[in-house]
Amino acid sequence: MNTAILNIKTDPETKERLKEFASQVGLPVSALMNAQIKQMLRDRKVAFDITLKPTPALENAMRKAEADLAAGDVDTFESKQDALEHLRSL
Secondary structure, eight states: OOOOOOOOOOHHHHHHHHHEEEHHOOHHHHHHHHHHHHHHHHHHHHOOOOOOOOOHHHHHHHHHHHHHHHHOOOOOOOSHHHHHHHHHHH
């Protein structure tokens, strides 16, 4: 197979994290990067998938809100004005 070398610069921590990730998915870094490059060229776009993870405080607030909703312990309003009046009364 005819190959060419492609060098990139990155910080040492990123390099180590990439090596660990590649190992976890069972690929050498070069195979992982080749697959990504070929995908970009095939699709003619760069896709970034940033998965957001809620903080523990937000997770707790969401659990409480879901429990309140399930228990029927929530205020509902007929209009935006009713909701604003309720907020001003707090």
